[in-house]
Amino acid sequence: MIFKMLFRFIMLTLLSLLGLKASLAQVTNGDFEQVNENNKAIGWNFSNSDSANNFLAISKESPYAGNYSLKMVKKQERAMLIANTTVHIETDKTAKLRVKAMVKSSAEKIISNFYMQLFDGQKKRIGGEDGVIDLDPAKKGQWQEVDFSLMISPEVKRGVLFISLGNHDLEIDNITSEWVTGPADKQITAFAEEVVKLLKTNSIVKDSVNWEEVNKNLPAALVGTQYGKDDAFIVNYLLSYLRKEKDIHSFYYSPFSYKNLKSYAGKQGQGPRKTVYPTGKLLEDNVAYVVVPAFSSYNAEGIQEYADSLNAIIMNLQSKNPKGWIVDLSMNHGGNMYPMIAGLNALIPEGKVMSFVRKDGESSVYLKGGTFGNVKLTKVPKKEKDKKIAVFTSTRTASSGEMTSIALLNNPLAKSFGIQTAGLNSANATFPLSNGGAIALASALVKDPKNRVYLGPIEPTEKAHAKSFDDLIRDAKAWILEDK
Template identity: 30%
Template sequence: MKQTIVLAALLGGAHLVTGQNNPYQIADSVKQHLDQSLALLRQHALQRDQVDWAQLQAAVYEKARGAQSVQATLPVYPYLFEQLRDSHGWFSYKGRSYGWSPARAPYTNAAVKAALKQKPGVRVRVLDGRYGYVRVPSMQIRSLEDVQRQAQALRDSLCRVQPRRLRGWIIDLRLNDGGAMHPMLAGLAPLIGDGLLGGFVDPSGKPTEQWRLRGGDLYVDTMRFSRLGPATCPMPRKPQPVAVLLSGRTASAGEVVAISLKGRPGTRFFGEPSYGATTANEGFELSAQSGLSIATQREIDRTGTLYQEQVLPDEPIDGGDNFIDLNQDAKVRAALQWLRKAKVRPSRPKA
């Protein structure tokens, strides 16, 4: 997921209606806050053209009837996101988030749910004596310094297993439920390889941004997000096969990492379909205590394939996860079986 912060104040008086008459008896400041929210959603939401805005505005005012505080309008926001079919966005107020989730079948993978409760970190191992394993969890950032620090820590973890001697890798994204894509991709750069990884497109399908690795560092268009350079430890001279593990809790930035590996030569996906939060969000500040995060773009991989919802595995495997003993993990074992025979057919990376 990417985020951009924009002050709603820049919208000035971009209200959807004039505020002379207020039959809904909403406090002026509260109504202004609602109008700013509606204006931002109308301008930026992915599904903005699928909504009758006059009807939606009237419904929002009715739901907020008599509201004298922003607190009183909180039930409006899940309704707004539902009408826009935005299950990735949210309204934040005083440190809490209010969004909408579509009805889903209950997620039944107890091993994944239990492991996520433990707040897992990066884990690197050597399996079968010649294959690397790296677990990439959720990563949160507040600054470019955070990107650099976390990406470097991930790189350092890879170096501890002497990667030049290994013949392939398992990248485990099963416990990656989001955060920021930047330190994950920058840290994994020696395994992924330079070149175009993916991009964002607007609702019409027009490309808006691309992300790529260049010289071991991550760029989104021309903005450089890391300054690590090539690997600081010896790496294999040729690209190696990579197996990617997914779960139904691989989400958001975790899905960006998965998408970044789609289309890579010598790469295969194992496990469950991902969660399905494959949109890019932009953040908009409404006040010192409130803001909107809106899904504004969809994601494509290096081949141009558009991801409307989930990232799918090449080899579906339900259950059998064992995060304590990887040798007994069904998905790890399937990945190892493939890695023993896998080869990478080189392709010229896009600049």
């Protein structure tokens, strides 16, 4: 450790004496070979919020090279499992940094990310980028190389590299970083120009973005990139300029993800993807409880199934004459709002549901009979006109989940309970790209029939003071039953 620090100091001094600027990006103990007397990896911090179920430590079992690797095992999915270390950075120009690692998992697909926070010389955070650890299913149980790239400006003096695991297991070794060099191919240059034009024309924050800066820095971002391999990096780099202007809702679909989005998302075993369908039951005190999960598909058959499934649950509960309703959106992270709102037809007033506000005007969507947008229910339910509706929200209620909460709160007998939503409530339009992927681009603000325009997290009508989910149910039921 001391030798490495001394070597770095000598090299920087020599470069300075020669009148050259340093270009440095060194991951601290990226091979996990520096271990202290307590068998801890020097320079690394580990966060494991459920050590009884999860595992996070250096391991001698099967390293890629040397004596040690980092092993992560996630059994309790809601618990945090994160490792981080420092990356020493110095560059005299905006340049691209690639972080590489060897990884191995017993699963074909995991939820795992790299993330690097960037800091200036005054230790102020000035940015950050992430990259999904995307495994090759054919190499299950084998070591394979993964990487992600990010842009580094001269103001950056230090990075903190995080590795998070959301499920299953992951072993990591030989984490390195390198500056990317070499020309971009013509196809990806044209692809980048296509994306810039799309964002300049349709983004909700297009007038706030410094497009001169974008054009100035884009050549550096394109260095060493290849069409088909680095498309996601280029799109996400350009979307980062929108994020600087407070658009945190736009995102990229890879060609595979976009194809999957349009495919049939049926019940387990019926389609290429699994859909989590709505559920409902009658609670004690004769209060109806309905869970509306996220739904991410543009497939017409899947949309119809989801909407009719939700509507059937509502109609079945209606037949039992409940005293009121609880609609749980607390875990609904979004997707396609149309089948969600259509399926809740019985609880939402007829007429205008919301408007999409753009600088060149606005458009509205309506609930008419059994139809909302392009979704028409197979059976039209009767309206619930005299029953209270408690809507559960949380920070996981996002995007179309938030749109659904707005639609429900059009009902004068509805209140929301819980905590504030995620704040991803702009209206996204999906724009296909020439590479087969697409961008879900925030292109309008949302306004309800009372002319309230939504910006940022939505605060609940009744903030939760409950310490558990059972307490939240109790509070909602007490409100529903107070006049019964």
